Amino acid sequence: MADDTVFFILGxxxxxxxxxxxxxxxxxxxxxxKIKAVYSLARSSREDWEKVACSFSSSAKALCKFMPFDVxxxxxxxxxxxxxxxxxxxxxxxxxxLPPSLFEDAVRNLGIILRNFTNPRSIVIEKPFxxxxxxxxxxxxxxxxxxxxxxxxRIDHFLGKDTVQNIFSLRFSNILFEGxxxxxxxxxxxxxxxxxxxxxxxxxxxxxxxxxxxMLQNHLLQILTFTAMEPPCCMEQEAIRDEKVKLLKNLxxxxxxxxxxxxxxxxxxxxETFVLAKAYVDNLRWQDVPFYLMTGKKLARRLTQITxxxxxxxxxxxxxxxxxxxxxxxxxxxxxxxxxxISIELRPPNWNFMACPIETTIEHSTTQGVDTSxxxxxxxxxxxxxxSLFIRDDEVEALWQKVEPLLQDTSPPLxxxxxxxxxxxxxxxxxxxxxEWY
Ligand code: NDP
Numbered sequence: 001m002a003d004d005t006v007f008f009i010l011g012x013x014x015x016x017x018x019x020x021x022x023x024x025x026x027x028x029x030x031x032x033x034k035i036k037a038v039y040s041l042a043r044s045s046r047e048d049w050e051k052v053a054c055s056f057s058s059s060a061k062a063l064c065k066f067m068p069f070d071v072x073x074x075x076x077x078x079x080x081x082x083x084x085x086x087x088x089x090x091x092x093x094x095x096x097x098l099p100p101s102l103f104e105d106a107v108r109n110l111g112i113i114l115r116n117f118t119n120p121r122s123i124v125i126e127k128p129f130x131x132x133x134x135x136x137x138x139x140x141x142x143x144x145x146x147x148x149x150x151x152x153x154r155i156d157h158f159l160g161k162d163t164v165q166n167i168f169s170l171r172f173s174n175i176l177f178e179g180x181x182x183x184x185x186x187x188x189x190x191x192x193x194x195x196x197x198x199x200x201x202x203x204x205x206x207x208x209x210x211x212x213x214x215m216l217q218n219h220l221l222q223i224l225t226f227t228a229m230e231p232p233c234c235m236e237q238e239a240i241r242d243e244k245v246k247l248l249k250n251l252x253x254x255x256x257x258x259x260x261x262x263x264x265x266x267x268x269x270x271x272e273t274f275v276l277a278k279a280y281v282d283n284l285r286w287q288d289v290p291f292y293l294m295t296g297k298k299l300a301r302r303l304t305q306i307t308x309x310x311x312x313x314x315x316x317x318x319x320x321x322x323x324x325x326x327x328x329x330x331x332x333x334x335x336x337x338x339x340x341x342i343s344i345e346l347r348p349p350n351w352n353f354m355a356c357p358i359e360t361t362i363e364h365s366t367t368q369g370v371d372t373s374x375x376x377x378x379x380x381x382x383x384x385x386x387x388s389l390f391i392r393d394d395e396v397e398a399l400w401q402k403v404e405p406l407l408q409d410t411s412p413p414l415x416x417x418x419x420x421x422x423x424x425x426x427x428x429x430x431x432x433x434x435x436e437w438y
Contacts, residue, residue: 004036005383006090008080010071010106011097012040013049016126020157021097022052024375026060033383036090039083041069071102071109081113088119093382095124100131104142111146122382124153127218128209129391132407133400140393153382154391158219159226160374163334165389167226167306170330170340177330178231180310182285187327188435190307191223193295197302198418199273203265210271211258215295217403221248222391223306224291228281237388241395248398250283256406259423260413261298272413273297276426277406278433290433294426298418304334307438325355329438339363 007025009017017040025038040049046066053064067083069076084092092114096106103125114121123143130136143152158164171178180186193215199206206214225244232239259274274296281291310328325345333339340362345355381389391399416423422437430437 004034004090005093006036006087007038007093007095008041009038009095009097010041010069011099011102012066013042013045014097016097018048018052020373020375021095021379022049022056022064024373024379026056026064027373027376028379028383029060029063030057033380035063035383036087038064039067040064041067041080043068043070071098071106077109077113081116084113084117084119090119091383092117092119092121093124094121095126097126100126100128103139107139107142107146114146121147122151122153122385123147124155124382126155128213129154129218129396130400131213133397133404136396136400140397144393149393150385150387152393153387154396155378156218156222156391157374157378158222158334159389160376160378161334161338163332163338163340164223164226166340167223167332170332171227172231181308183287183289185310186286186289187309187311188289189224189227189291190305190309190438191220191227191291191293192306193220193304194299194422195295195297195302196299196419198261198264198298200265207266207269207271211273211275211295211297212403212406216275216277216293216406217399220293220295221399221402224251224279224293227306227308228286228291230285235388237386240388241392245392245395245398247281247283248395248402250286251279251281251402253277253279253402253405256409257425257429258406258409258411258413259296259416259425261296261418262415263298263418270410270412274413274416274423274426275406276429278429279402290435292430294422296416296423296426300419300421302336306332306334309435309438326357331438337363 009021011017012022022038022040025035029035042049049066053061056064067079069080094106094110096103098106107123110123125139125143130139171181225247229243229247232243256275256277258272260269260271261273264271264273276292276294279291279293280286280288308330312327313325315324326343328345329341329343331341331343333341342360342362344358344360346358347354348356378389381387414423414425416425427437
């Protein structure tokens with residue numbers, strides 16, 4: 001790890017910085033990580049930032065600074081360059097926690113001033129990385145004009161979550177599971193991110209984006225790659241990222257349905273607040289196994305989970321039993337609680353040959369010990385220059401390419417009432433597939 005890292009958070013007074021980044025950096029400082037300073041850059045709103053900084057321990061507080069800065073002003077970059085002159089040899093990390101409309105300005109102007117410095121540097125870009133394939137390509141080529149790929153960290157905080165990383169560990173560290181993780185044993189895979197909240201307060205932003213761009217293109221597809229990728233040849237970052245890209249090349253969406261909750265605050269809008277999409281991965285491992293990706297707002301509960309549903313027991317063999325055994329499942333619950341559940345069928349006492357579902361739960365705390373926030377994990381990776389959990393240029397383009405058919409669909413979203421477990425059309429969708437939601 002480079003000695004002494006300096007963080008510059010552009011947009012350092014915003015929601016993300018105050019709620020996630022600054023608290024995570026404060027914890028890293030308290031853990032003794034070599035952070036020399038954390039600069040929060042923004043035009044105003046210093047008061048909100050001070051309230052957050054004040055809550056830190058004295059060691060963290062001492063390293064956090066505020067710097068007035070306008071991404072679009074030349075003078076701001078001159079002042080920043082002056083500050084950089086006093087940081088010789090330090091590793092510089094520029095975190096763009098900005099409205100996406102400012103990413104290009106920030107990349108270009110930072111790139112220009114950094115030409116005068118030899119410090120090791122990284123640039124971190126939050127989602128959304130582009131608005132579609134064309135804009136993502138444009139942002140990639142702009143980044144490459146000023147930075148090399150090893151310096152670019154495209155972040156998706158879902159990959160910092162312990163349960164998501166545990167998909168990888170469970171699969172590739174246990175022959176018990178890896179042996180059945182394929183089309184011979186798996187019937188379908190369900191990846192859900194359900195929310196009970198709506199878009200209130202962010203409708204301006206959300207209405208221009210929708211559920212496909214906000215959740216499916218990034219978080220859900222990232223989870224899918226971890227669930228379905230081939231084992232990498234080794235645990236090197238490029239080997240892992242190569243496998244994710246390879247998988248995406250074989251993925252295609254075959255059908256989907258979009259919805260909007262009744263009472264959505266933007267009148268006349270066709271923006272979807274719900275999407276359910278079915279994908280196939282056309283390779284030897286997954287041919288004909290459907291992957292159902294579903295995300296929606298204003299539903300009955302908050303739940304993010306991945307369920308791998310195994311095939312049914314043959315009917316003939318079980319014909320004399322009153323009820324068929326349920327399908328085995330491995331469930332990775334990301335939220336509200338972090339845990340892994342395995343559903344199997346076992347005989348209850350005194351029942352001849354009959355099987356009953358039993359669920360074994362592995363609590364996250366048992367596997368990991370201390371809970372670490374995803375941002376803490378990812379910020380530490382950035383300091384170490386480890387890009388395994390970050391999205392490469394070709395991957396981000398492959399992700400956009402795959403969702404293009406969903407983005408091009410202009411049909412109006414189907415209405416659904418607020419507070420339902422699942423919209424009726426989502427239930428219908430799976431019923432028509434002769435499957436059920438778990
Ligand atoms: P906010 O609107 O809360 O914050 C934006 C920040 O940018 C503020 O600090 C604002 O300060 C600053 N800013 C705006 N214009 C300028 C400018 N011209 N020059 C300098 N600073 C400017 O946004 P969020 O924090 O919610 O989101 C930031 C990014 O992170 C977005 O890309 C978002 O998609 C992404 N993201 C956010 C998540 C979250 O939990 N909030 C989760 C995942 C991703 P000021 O106006 O004072 O200059």
